[in-house]
Amino acid sequence: MNALQKVLVADDDAINREVLAELLKPEYTVLLAKDGTQALDRATRHVPDLVLLDVMMPDMDGFEVLRRLRADPRTADIAVIFVSGLGRPEDEAQGLKLGASDYIAKPFNATVVMARVALHLQMVRQRRMLEHLAHVDGLTELANRRRFDEVFEAEYQRARRRDTPLSLALLDIDSFKQYNDHYGHPAGDRALRAVARTADAFVRRPGDLAARYGGEELVLLMPETDAAHARGLADRLRDALNRLAIAHVASPVAPVLTVSVGGATLLPGEDTAALFAAADAHLYRAKQAGRNRVVWRATP
Ligand SMILES: [Mg+2]
Known part of the structure; x- marks a missing residue:
C-alpha cells in the first residue's frame, strides 16, 4: 500500500484552511499552518509532498515562506502552489519566478484545486521515481x-x-x-x-x-x-x-x-x-x- 501523500495547507484564514482541509482529507494526509512561521516549522518537521501556500499572511508572506523553504536543503525540493487573492499577473509571475509550481487565484474552485493538486503530486511521484532509478542498480537494487x-x-x-x-x-x-x-x-x-x-x-x-x-x-x-x-x-x-x-x-x-x-x-x-x-x-x-x-x- 502506498502511504498517502502529505499536503500542507498554510493560510491565515481559518475558513480557507478548513475548506481546503475538507477537500483534501479524503485523499491525502493534511497538515495545517496558520502563519508563515508555522508553515516553515511544519514543512521542516514533516517534509510534505506539496504546500498550498497563501500569499497574504500577517507575519511573513507566502513569497518569503517560499524563499526560506528553497534556502533550506531539507525543504528545498518541496512543491509549492500559491493560493492567493492577489490576482494580478505580476503577482502570479513573481510566485512562479520564486519556484512555485502553480498559482491558484482566490476565490478558488474546489474541482480546479483538486485537479491541480493531483497533477502536481503526480509529478512529485514521477520525479521521485526517476531519482530512485538514477541511484539504484537495477539487478541488485543496491545503490549504484x-x-x-x-x-x-x-x-x-x-x-x-x-x-x-x-x-x-x-x-x-x-x-x-x-x-x-x-x-x-x-x-x-x-x-x-x-x-x-x-x-x-x-x-x-x-x-x-x-x-x-x-x-x-x-x-x-x-x-x-x-x-x-x-x-x-x-x-x-x-x-x-x-x-x-x-x-x-x-x-x-x-x-x-x-x-x-x-x-x-x-x-x-x-x-x-x-x-x-x-x-x-x-x-x-x-x-x-x-x-x-x-x-x-x-x-x-
Ligand atoms: Mg491570507
Missing part, C-alpha cells in the same frame, strides 16, 4: 556507482570535518566467471542478488552504504567505524555469505560461493581516491592469498 560516489564524497567531507573514522571495503565474488560458465547467467544474477541482500543487511546503521560498484564487485562504506570494527563486520559478512551455501562446484576455493574483501580506513591527509585505491590493493592481496578472506590495511 553514481550514488556511491556522491555518498562517499559527502561522508568523506563529514569525516574530515568531525575528525571521525571512515572505513571502506571492496567485496568481490570469488571465481564468478566460472560460476556463470557452469551455472549460467540467470543463476549468476540470482547469486549476485543474494550476496547483495546479505551485504545490505549487514550495513544498516545510519550513513552505512552498500553499493554495486560494477560486475560482481560491491563496495561497503562505513562512516564512524574504525579499522577493527569495519574489519570485524566485513569478516562476519564474509562468513554469512559462506553460510548461504550457494553451491559452486567450479570454484577452486570451496564447494560454495565465497567472497574476497579488501578494506582500508581513512588516514590523515588521504583523499577519497587514495582510500579507494588502498581498499582495492588489499582486495588484490586477498585474492593473491587464496581468496575467501578479508585483508585490511594495517593501521599505523
Whole structure:
C-alpha cells in the first residue's frame, strides 16, 4: 500500500484552511499552518509532498515562506502552489519566478484545486521515481556507482570535518566467471542478488552504504567505524555469505560461493581516491592469498 501523500495547507484564514482541509482529507494526509512561521516549522518537521501556500499572511508572506523553504536543503525540493487573492499577473509571475509550481487565484474552485493538486503530486511521484532509478542498480537494487560516489564524497567531507573514522571495503565474488560458465547467467544474477541482500543487511546503521560498484564487485562504506570494527563486520559478512551455501562446484576455493574483501580506513591527509585505491590493493592481496578472506590495511 502506498502511504498517502502529505499536503500542507498554510493560510491565515481559518475558513480557507478548513475548506481546503475538507477537500483534501479524503485523499491525502493534511497538515495545517496558520502563519508563515508555522508553515516553515511544519514543512521542516514533516517534509510534505506539496504546500498550498497563501500569499497574504500577517507575519511573513507566502513569497518569503517560499524563499526560506528553497534556502533550506531539507525543504528545498518541496512543491509549492500559491493560493492567493492577489490576482494580478505580476503577482502570479513573481510566485512562479520564486519556484512555485502553480498559482491558484482566490476565490478558488474546489474541482480546479483538486485537479491541480493531483497533477502536481503526480509529478512529485514521477520525479521521485526517476531519482530512485538514477541511484539504484537495477539487478541488485543496491545503490549504484553514481550514488556511491556522491555518498562517499559527502561522508568523506563529514569525516574530515568531525575528525571521525571512515572505513571502506571492496567485496568481490570469488571465481564468478566460472560460476556463470557452469551455472549460467540467470543463476549468476540470482547469486549476485543474494550476496547483495546479505551485504545490505549487514550495513544498516545510519550513513552505512552498500553499493554495486560494477560486475560482481560491491563496495561497503562505513562512516564512524574504525579499522577493527569495519574489519570485524566485513569478516562476519564474509562468513554469512559462506553460510548461504550457494553451491559452486567450479570454484577452486570451496564447494560454495565465497567472497574476497579488501578494506582500508581513512588516514590523515588521504583523499577519497587514495582510500579507494588502498581498499582495492588489499582486495588484490586477498585474492593473491587464496581468496575467501578479508585483508585490511594495517593501521599505523
Ligand atoms: Mg491570507
